[in-house]
Amino acid sequence: MYHYIIDQTRIQTRNFDRLLGEVYGFLTEYQIGGEVHRVTRLRNVPELVDTARQSGAKTIVAIGDDNNFLQLLELLAEQEGIVLGYIPLVSNTSISHVLGVRGLEDACQAIAKRRVEDFDIGLVGRNYFFTRVDFGLINNEIRKGSGGIFSSFGMISKLRLLQSIPVKVSIDGRLELSANIIAGSVINARGGIDQKGSALFSPHDGKLDLLLLEKRPTRELIKFRKSIAEGRFEEVPGSTVLHGRNFEIEGPKNFNVLIEQVFLNRSNLSLGVSDKKIRVIVGKGRRG
Structure with missing residues (x-):
């Protein structure tokens, strides 16, 4: 099952609501549902990742910006058997460029096709x-x-x-x-x-x-x-x-x-x- 971790911390609210609506539409179209976890004042990213892991998550997807992806990378680098995905709500980011995703629909298609590569991690x-x-x-x-x-x-x-x-x-x-x-x-x-x-x-x-x-x-x-x-x-x-x-x-x-x-x-x-x-x-x- 996919687990989606959504962080709107650095995204303007009016844009966030519209973009998230588009993401939900694409996820439904490509039939890649799953559990959605949102970052709040009471629940931070490490807590949400821990919840997903306890639920047996095999794929955790960052929905937000590069900072959100990097937070998950830091937490998942020591975990085996979990695949990291990324749906950027900010256009033309450094990490989306590396991963070869262009826009929301392209990113959602990538999640659906689930082509996975093993990446080096710098220290x-x-x-x-x-x-x-x-x-x-x-x-x-x-x-x-x-x-x-x-x-x-x-x-x-x-x-x-x-x-x-x-x-x-x-x-x-x-x-x-x-x-x-x-x-x-x-x-x-x-x-x-x-x-x-x-x-x-x-x-x-x-x-x-x-x-x-x-x-x-x-x-x-x-x-x-x-x-x-x-x-x-x-x-x-x-x-x-x-x-x-x-x-x-x-x-x-x-x-x-x-x-x-x-x-x-x-x-x-x-x-x-x-x-x-x-x-x-x-x-x-x-x-x-």
């Missing part, structure tokens, strides 16, 4: 992450393809003022390098296909991918501003791309770190791939 310290960890040049817009500071010619003056950040990186306890960067990312999973048709940043290879972007001439930063704003540093000439299972990153005191959707100030990062995997339902758009 930063003791915390899990599914997509990426960013550090260095970070702001709320860096992952928005059209809204980042690099997307407007009116922000050229800011490009010129960017200061490099010194970092030291150790990979799998062997390779070490030092670099002065303006931004960096460690990626477990990212949606997209390269120019040769190959999947980028596979979440099935047991490795993480490190991207480092060093200070470039202003003309190059302007030319590749969209790639930088979207976190696709590998498209910028002179960027560094490395692969490994474990990374130790040392930066200046209290430099900016973004773990999925959570901002922190850290001077050292310890990242790796968990021995655990998470079974997730994917859509028809999933590649890699």
